[in-house]
Amino acid sequence: MSNLKEIRSRINSVKSTRQITSAMKMVAAAKLKKAQDAVINMRPYANKLHDIIVNIAKTLEEESISSEYLEERPPEKILLVVITSNKGLCGAFNGNVIKKTVNHIESKYKRENRNGNVSIYSIGKKGSDFFKSQNFKLFNSNDEILDHLNFKEAAPIITEIMESFTSKKFDKIEIIYNKFKNAAVQLLTVDKFLPIDLTLENGNKNENNHYDYIMEPDQKTIIEKMIPKTLRIEMYDAMLESVAAEHGARMTAMHMATDNASGLIKDLQLTYNKARQADITNEIIEVVSGAQALND
Numbered sequence: 001m002s003n004l005k006e007i008r009s010r011i012n013s014v015k016s017t018r019q020i021t022s023a024m025k026m027v028a029a030a031k032l033k034k035a036q037d038a039v040i041n042m043r044p045y046a047n048k049l050h051d052i053i054v055n056i057a058k059t060l061e062e063e064s065i066s067s068e069y070l071e072e073r074p075p076e077k078i079l080l081v082v083i084t085s086n087k088g089l090c091g092a093f094n095g096n097v098i099k100k101t102v103n104h105i106e107s108k109y110k111r112e113n114r115n116g117n118v119s120i121y122s123i124g125k126k127g128s129d130f131f132k133s134q135n136f137k138l139f140n141s142n143d144e145i146l147d148h149l150n151f152k153e154a155a156p157i158i159t160e161i162m163e164s165f166t167s168k169k170f171d172k173i174e175i176i177y178n179k180f181k182n183a184a185v186q187l188l189t190v191d192k193f194l195p196i197d198l199t200l201e202n203g204n205k206n207e208n209n210h211y212d213y214i215m216e217p218d219q220k221t222i223i224e225k226m227i228p229k230t231l232r233i234e235m236y237d238a239m240l241e242s243v244a245a246e247h248g249a250r251m252t253a254m255h256m257a258t259d260n261a262s263g264l265i266k267d268l269q270l271t272y273n274k275a276r277q278a279d280i281t282n283e284i285i286e287v288v289s290g291a292q293a294l295n296d
Contacts (some may be wrong), residue, residue: 004279007268008272011265011268011272014261017261021254021257021261022254024250024254025255028250029247032183032244035247038240039237039241039244042233042237046233049230049234053226054196056222068166069165069166069196069231070196072195073168073172073195076117077117077171078170078171079120079121079139079161079164079169079173080104080118080121080173080175081121081175081176082101082120082121082122082123082127082131083124083178084122084125084128085126085246086124086143087125087126089250090246090250090253091249091253093178094126096178096186096188097127097178097188101120101176104176118137120136120138121161122138122140122142123141123145128143139164140160149239151232154235154236155236158231161235162231172192173194174190175189175193176190177189177238177239177242179241179245181245182248184248186248191234193231193235196227196231
């Protein structure tokens with residue numbers, strides 16, 4: 001009887017867990033819709049701005065006009081902007097980004113890291129906690145921006161990262177994050193942020209394409225205004241992609257957890273029925289045995 005009581009208790013416990021995971025799945029789905037719309041609306045704008053900047057950069061080379069954001073320096077000091085999430089229960093979402101960051105440092109910047117020249121700007125509590133606990137060199141961290149992500153709040157953080165390049169604190173800046181593809185798939189991505197990558201969004205180098213832009217009021221003013229704006233949009237787009245990917249990963253993880261709970265409940269119910277049937281059979285045998293003993 002005690003065994004039946006234990007099984008009933010486990011069934012009730014798993015049912016409670018299933019209710020929680022099902023509710024979390026619905027919450028993640030609602031948040032995903034909003035985040036997905038933001039990404040879909042931002043992505044074409046960010047991609048087109050990047051292509052325009054790449055084409056303008058080609059014009060700058062031809063006319064010997066320079067920009068501090070295009071300056072190529074020997075990559076001695078590296079900054080990695082790592083975007084994770086503030087919360088867990090989203091499968092391997094954070095683990096993949098952290099693992100990629102560690103492997104990226106070991107494979108590409110081993111010498112620089114050994115000299116203490118690889119720093120991390122962590123956006124997201126999960127990443128910050130890991131890098132602090134493992135004694136990685138943190139340039140800075142921000143764990144609040146992702147809770148209420150908007151361009152106005154993100155702009156000062158992005159400006160700080162950009163200024164760390166122009167002030168020559170770092171020679172190269174890269175972003176490591178999960179890019180949103182769909183609710184079930186996140187693309188682990190490493191993007192070069194600064195100096196500006198002269199690769200078009202279609203993957204082609206800007207060698208044969210030339211666009212004769214008409215710039216008003218003048219070329220210098222356009223460059224000074226447009227390049228920083230484009231860089232802010234690119235970084236903000238990466239944050240939006242990461243947030244959408246997080247909600248997709250959490251929705252998928254909670255969906256799988258709910259399905260696993262349902263399967264476990266069926267197995268426990270079957271075990272309970274078998275145990276109950278065995279108890280009833282034993283009781284019948286005892287009654288029959290007692291009646292037979294009285295007759296004898």
